[in-house]
Amino acid sequence: MKKFLLSLLVLAISAVSASAQIVKPLEQPSEKEFRKAVKTIMYKTNGHDINDKRMEAMETTQAVLNRFPHTEWNSFLKESDPLKVAELERTGVPYFLRQAFNKVHKEVRTTKVKDGTVAVWLLYNMGYIVKTPTATFGIDIYSKHADELLDLLDFVMITHAHGDHCTKNVTEGMTKRNKPVFASFDIKGANVTKITDGGVIEMGDITIRTTIGDHNKKWHLDVTSYEIDCGPRTNNTVIYHTGDSNNYKQLNPQKQVDIFMPHMAVGLNIQAAINKFKPHHVFLSHLQELGHKIEKWRWTFHDALKLKGKLTHDHVWIPCWGEKVIYNRADWEK
DSSP, X not given: OHHHHXXXXXXXXXXXXXXXXXXXXXXXOOHHHHHHHHHIIIIIOOSSSXXXXXXXXXXXXXXXXXXXXXXXXXXXXXXXXXXXXXXXXXXXXXXXXXXXHHHHHHHHHHOOOOTTEEEEEEEETTEEEEEOSSOEEEESOOOTTGGGTGGGOSEEEOOOSSTTTOOHHHHHHHXXXXXXXXXXXXXXXXXXXXXXXXXXXXXXXXXXXXEEEOSSSSSOSOEEEEEEEOOGGGTSOEEEEOTTOOOGGGOOOSSOOSEEEOBSSSXXXXXXXXXXXXXXXXXXXXXXXTTSOTTSSOOOHHHHHHHHHHSOOSOEEOOOTTOEEEEEHHHHOO
């Protein structure tokens, strides 16, 4: 019995130690350490294979993120002087965001997407850019510099009206360019193509099915999930972006889902959703939303790692800002 209890104690200590890799208190990293971590996350590792290098980089960046209050974020968003913005983006969290944006902007512009594949970038929060051999589109794009990106997009989709998913610079910018904005609600200053529950949108060879569901127990039928068949030249890769939907029973994709993009902490039973429609990959989303207070609703890398450890699925990703994924359905069907 003593040996058994000792074994349990060793296991418990090991588990705590493993968890502590990402949550142990850190002194503020130097700017050099932080920049190295940002580079490691965006260029040298990926959100699928969480190796020691990735863990260390996430730990370093998390230490900086944990010292960046929502008040500073709001001030940064409101700053309109280009010189002051550039100065703010030389260090810390704004530096990370700008580097991620620059990387995404350059890669969206220059990446040649081969037949059979799709390129996917996480820009910020739940904002993804997707490029196929025939089109480029965005979902819930949110960036201070979004206007620099909109010329590259053919259309955008918005899941719901909250400010971390729907922003004026995107909706008005796309409207000025006479490009489609899809949403279930009216947006001031924007020409919105209204979608409905159970609707179907055809954009060239891309087919989009929409489902409108609940955000939480108080807000009903106000979040759109998008089931996006990226077309025959991608082997009909399907991306399923659920925004802040929290009721897995309302999620009913009609086709095999390749990439499932759920909010990781809105109350959605992700395991039940996985069991229901068996996606090939899960991209845990809505991490590090800087508009939320540090101590409330700002989910961290550690939160995502804990959730990843609980989910029964072989391909759960923790993507970071600026990360690019080239997906080939054929590789996952062998």
